[in-house]
Amino acid sequence: MNDAQEVKREDKVYVLKLYVANDERNSQIARDNLKQICTEYLKGRCEVEEIDILKNYTAAMKEKIFVTPTLVIVSPEPRTSVVGNLNDREKVISALRVRSDHET
């Protein structure tokens, strides 16, 4: 129906960075949640880079990532960050600015 319209509006490549603390619980949950969100909303147009701050603290310092997990939406602009294990799906989707009501 309005699928074509939506693709036009959201036809952008998403560059995402997920900062995690190794396989600590919230980091694992975030990883799983992000995978699902990407499959569901951003299929084929989503690049995810995962950074383990326990291994690379300078990256965390540069980006001022002091809580984990943190998802940084690098593009499309504006740059936004989402902290937490991404369990609140609605908030992640609105931060990504993709339509959550694409079924209707």
Next chain:
Amino acid sequence: MSGEPGTAGYIQELEKAATHISGLDEILCGGLPEGRTTLIEGGPGTGKSILGLEFLYRGVLAGQAGVFISCEERAKAVRRNALTLGWDIEALEEDGRMSIIEAHLDPESVVSGDFNIKGLLAILEGQAGSLKAKRIVFDAIDVLLRLYSDPGRERAEMYALHEWLLSHEMTAILTVKAAQGNGAERRYEFLEYMADCVIRLIQRPGDWVSTRELQVLKYRGSDFGRNAYPFVIRPGGVNVIPISEFSLQHAPLGPHLSTGNTDLDRLFGGGYRKASSILIAGSAGTGKTTFASTFVKAACQRGEKVLLIGLEESQESMIENMLGPGIDLRPAIESEKLKFVTAMPEAFATEKHLILTFDAVDGFRPEHVVVDAISAFQRMGSSRAAFEFAMRLVNRCKDRGITTLLVNQSSGGVEDRQVISGLGISSIVDTILLLRFVEAGDTMRRQLLVIKSRGSRHSHNYRDFSITDRGIELARGAPSGQPAGRGGSGG
């Protein structure tokens, strides 16, 4: 240090990390607990961040690297504030001896689900490791905690942080906004239990100058000074003025010194005591300055040096006024036994007055210090400022064996005694001499009463006196006016 041989047990001395902050190590009996966590709490603007930063800064100068985590202010602002105190943090950062880490969440960021501060710990681990830092300050930890809406999670994260600090043997300071009433801040109370040492900073509002105080609330495994200590923040850093109750209460008093009037000497069992503090109180015109000047003149004639701090009138007018009752202070000035320091209380804050006064005391090295009148501070609507000034000056002078004679103008009337105690000064002085006017028939009589005289026998009765061109003259015998306010022990 090991225990004395023969003492019951060996007391494990706690390792201390010296703060190198003027006066603070004295109160903390050596410094903060090494490898442990200290909490500094206080309202906004009380100086928490500065105290934390100075701990790091002085530590760096003494060879200990440090990391400052700012949860509220920008690193730039921290550096700028430090610079106003004369500390070049940036140079130390470039040297790799100090580091400032901003730990604030972008206010635009979205929160979705649970998280923890592992990132911060990783950054800390890395930074502290590369600097070999053992001193860490978390400034405004409450702002960091506010990320969590759940008190249970706050606690869990703080305990995780505390564990990390302990296991890395960090000497840490957490600063937190003080609990005010039973509001939301109350929930950070658990930090007080967690920390080994808790320091509270207080700023007294409402006065014409702000008065800062520092108080150690707890120190696990160590003794500490238990008073609220006034402190100042000035170029160079924090300056805590330790006032030991003991020095006020147990300082030995010196020999009797003539008050400059033989009748008055008799009243005090020989005169004022050397190194004691004397308060001469009374309403306007009762002769307070005359009593003070009588003593000044006598002391200078004996060859003792007197520093006179004039807060009410100029040197010239005071000298002029004292010629009336026949007290010529000019020879004392010419022989450089008497030195005047005059200042208007309105000119500076109490702290500045104190520092100037202390400098004058240390420079001139007098035997006696006279202040005419501490009530000048009160005139500015702050009895607290008057009290602070008196307390700190008296303490300082006692430490150096200097006599302090404070003149205080009370508002007058029958409540004189209450007025004196209301100022709180009565508790810190050794001797109080009260002067008053009393109506007797159609004349006004002058009367004096020794309210208190530590270390001397003294009369408990009012005595009539007059001021003539030969100075103070006490009337013989019992007063003709009303009897003494209270039926104390017979004089």
